[in-house]
Amino acid sequence: MEARPLKNGGFSYRYHPLGGKPIPLGRDYANACRQVLDMIGQNDAMGTVKWVWDRFTDPDRPAPRWKKMADGTRDDYRLAWKELDKTFGKMQIARIDSPMVARYVNIERAAAPRRAAIEKSLLSNLCRHGITLGVCKTNPTIGVETPPTEPRTEAPDPGVLRRFLEWLEKQTPQRRIIGMGAEYASLAGNRKVEFLDLCWPQVDRPPAEIRREILAGRVKLSLGEIRVKRAKQRGKKRGEVIEVIEITPQLDALLDRLEALREERGVDCLYVFPTRDNNAYSARGFKTLWQRSVLLAIEEKVITEETRFTFHDLRAYYTTVHKREQGKLPDLHANPATTARVYDRNKEVKRRAL
Template sequence: MSKRLKPGKPRRHNPHIPQHIDQTRLPARVYFDHRGRGNWYVLYCDVAGKQKRQNIANIHTTLSELHRIMEERKGITRDTLRFVLGRFHESAQYKMLALKTRSDYDYCRDLVVEMPTRLGKPLGDVPLRHFKPALIQRLIDRIAGEGTPSKANHILRYLRRVFRWGINRGYCDTNPAQGVEAAKERQQRRLPDIDTMMTLVDFARERGKRVRGEKGACAPYLWIVMELAYLCRLRGIEIITLTDANATTQGILTNRRKGSRDNIVRWDTRLRAAWNAATQRRADIWRVKSRTAPSHPEERTLIVAADGEELRKSSLDTAWQRMIKLAIEEGVIPRELRFGLHDLKRRGITDTTGTRHDKQDASGHRSAAMLDVYDLSVPLVDSSGTERP
């Protein structure tokens, strides 16, 4: 067994190193010999434990080439998919993404790099030169053919993002995922009926009164979130980011995402009751936790977690799924009538009275096509005939 070298001392500035090299970014254990024509070299120990020297590059070698040489010596291959994915997940662009997005990207990376291929090696070890649109299309079609079109499209979007990132930073030359056809997903446009919705609201309100941790208890804010989602036609993320600044004298000023227009939902008895319940719950939590309310309205989040901090979207999703599972197990709603929190927005838009223009104003959608995704009402029209004389 070869003898390992001891860790080296911090690198000192070497005036003989070429000016085009940033000495602070040199790979570890790479040295420069200025004698003669100048050479970069490394030191290693042979099987007998004797220190040896090996020249690895000349004076004209760039910093990036030095890094590549050292990575190859360590067995790291730069031209594989695994290498590019690894660099992306170490990048500042990845670290600035939302926690949920990073979690989704981590899931996609783990699936892709270990996926078996006919070459006898996992997909992550396949050289980048082999990646063509046809290969990516076969990959997406295969995953979709397993009955998981949504997973296939998640992976496709992920690969498009990574290859674009790699092109901009010199890791790859093309984006083989660009132009690949997405898998066709089944559209689930569930519309909960009014009785089921109100039954679940009452269930969430009653179970929210139980002590946290008690059997059958639910998050106490769920019934409020359900009411706001239906009455204001809001997404879950739009509800948990509401603050006191969204409460106006006329009603609730929405904070819609995905390009939708904001509007003010007028106060009524039901909407005011939900809002007041949320502010009272928040005040009780802050009092118990000895927290001082922020002075600026936009800093006072309406829905807070049990510790008084802002509620995370992932926490809301978990609480919702736990409540739905509990309601089904106890026979409150049948399994076939289960629905998602987002479906309450669809129910709210469908129940909005007035013309299509009125519904579009209420939903905030900028196009009639988007309204069609949410408005599942059936127009009532007159017949085309006239009465016979």
Template sequence: MTGKKLEGTRRRQSDTIPKHIDQSRLPKGVYFDPRGRGRWYALSRDGAGRQRRSNIADAQATLSELHRIMEQRQGIDRETLRYLADQFHQSAQYKNLEVKTRKDYDYCRDLALNMPTKLGKPLGDLATRHFKPALVQRIVDKIAAEGTPAKANHLLRYLRRLFRWGINRGYCDSNPAQGVESAKERRLRRLPELDTIERLTAFARERGQRSRGEKGACAPYLWIVMELAYICRLRGIEIVTLTDANAITEGVMTNRRKGSRDNIVRWYPRLRAAWQAATDLRSRIWSARSTAIPTLPERRLLIIAADGGELRKSSLDTAWQRLIKMAIEEEVISKEERFGLHDLKRRGITDTQGTRHDKQEASGHRSAAMLDVYDLSIPFVSHPGDNR
């Protein structure tokens, strides 16, 4: 009789188990007793270690019902937002996402699941059937009202993706985040003045010469990154992935992202000086660390971390924020003059001489609409008519 089977032993196929059940998918600790009309039961151990039996369902129970019963016995509620999120974050669809997207989704999951509600329990413990567009809209509006509209929109996009995934796989019946209005974000298109850039670059260069750990020191590569961002009109990720292979006879071959076209920035004294400073800094770090130098040019990163390895974009962002904070505290720049590393690309595109076509070629943008986001120059135009 299958009722004599002990938990933890290997399950064998049994002719007494109802035919509509796939025995290979039975949850652990669930067994069938064919006596009488038949009963499903679970085996567990009490506090003294003695094995106990509990009847949990009749013979007509489906496989999904047995799984649901066992999950509830273990404190798992399949109907909650928490369960839906857990399933999504364990899925192949989530694992195939870019690292940056997964990191954003992880943040949004924690934000949603731990959000307090008037019911005295976190949002993650609410059943997904209780989620309506009005509830999601209130959540978005509340977060936006706290002065973080971008945070609200990140959460909204995550919920849309989460519920869509759940619908397609039978975890929920509707997508309450669909049709919810996004929070209005302020479009910051900062264009730092050249004098501000020069002051911050000089400050970064001076502080980068201080020993690591010394008070007031900053990453020694920051001023070089600033120069390359402005001169080559590059994003931060494009700078930290430059290698010796990008330095060709004619100039610097860019490695643009997001569908932009690559181009070659011709050598001139300022660009050569920045590139040489980067290679000199790299040589000093590798020499001090006795690092094995890669043979292939495409394996030799131009900008490296203090340990001689790859500099991650997140580390660059952290170093940049430290520099800005220190520069404001020491009144090198004011709070109003604060700008982001990406704004140096905008300044470089705006300062590019020539027509809009020339600027678009320099920026690598495939459309004039994208150029409008970066080119903040004001064109000079002629007056209408004749010269009278």
């Protein structure tokens, strides 16, 4: 193995097989050593689940399936791996069978059925990649049922949501932005991943003078629209479905407050919901600040443990109110049945008799 110094510091590594061309190994020394041991057949860990995981997530040559995953899915899988590694990490992947998977999912992880389903999904992906690498022949997760998980059934109470958002508006600038992000999700129904990097050029609004005329009813024009890419699209539609959200008076007022906060900072920031240093929030950073805000709100008795809600519940709030006010479900998924099953939390369904 050869180490080649780089101009900007560090090394790149490559392996010289006898009588062959050099094989690049990347810049990570430990990973380069593992690759060499694999090639000469002296890696004792070869064929273990940990060995497959390292190749599935290899920073230089990741598995095609890992490469296509969204950052949020990758974070979920990294968290799932920490649990899988405890049970299966040192085990040869070819020795895992369906009864082992069934016991792990339904007995060992019975207390966390949702996490168990994600861990089973990761193990399935690792087995598929193991087949590609030639270290196992079958996928033992196929046919193994996971404990049923019921979607949440309660949407945030409007009064509780309003009180929480009003409290956030009086907090630090970054908590105010988190609160306005929550308000946006409740009004537009977008996922976090769809609006965390929302930029002002995606917000198309008439000038302030015309908007005032529209809101006063003297001009019959639209208040504008917001264009975002729909997340969780597969195949050819990946990144191609654009959601065009009509701006309502409530959403227009929220955008005015966001612009006012932007002017307070005195920086011409590109992002609608910026971090302290005027960049887009990462999913993890936004989630951390949201959870801290919720815990502080509970401590100050703004909300209670019984009335607290998840950020994703705001999407259900939007769906529930939309159906109640508009009489139909919003277009959130390619399959409307998914929207109805997961997000519609109305307890009363109205219809007209003949």
